[in-house]
Amino acid sequence: MSIVSSIKGYTKESYNELVHKVSWPTVPEVFSSAVIVMIASLIIALVVFLMDVSFEEIMGFIYSLKF
Numbered sequence: 001m002s003i004v005s006s007i008k009g010y011t012k013e014s015y016n017e018l019v020h021k022v023s024w025p026t027v028p029e030v031f032s033s034a035v036i037v038m039i040a041s042l043i044i045a046l047v048v049f050l051m052d053v054s055f056e057e058i059m060g061f062i063y064s065l066k067f
Contacts, residue, residue, distance in 0.1 A: 025033070
């Protein structure tokens with residue numbers, strides 16, 4: 001079997017699997033998942049922001065102490 005026919009066979013098999021065997025999500029499912037990801041991202045960003053502000057205040061307090 002030549003390399004060209006191998007690639008051609010692989011491409012046909014991949015196409016058939018994507019068309020006939022894969023279950024694709026519906027538009028409402030994709031939208032719902034996207035909303036969940038956006039909300040989770042915002043919550044994580046808020047937590048990281050609050051941690052950053054807290055550590056900045058703590059380090060500012062520690063460095064302002066006179067020994």
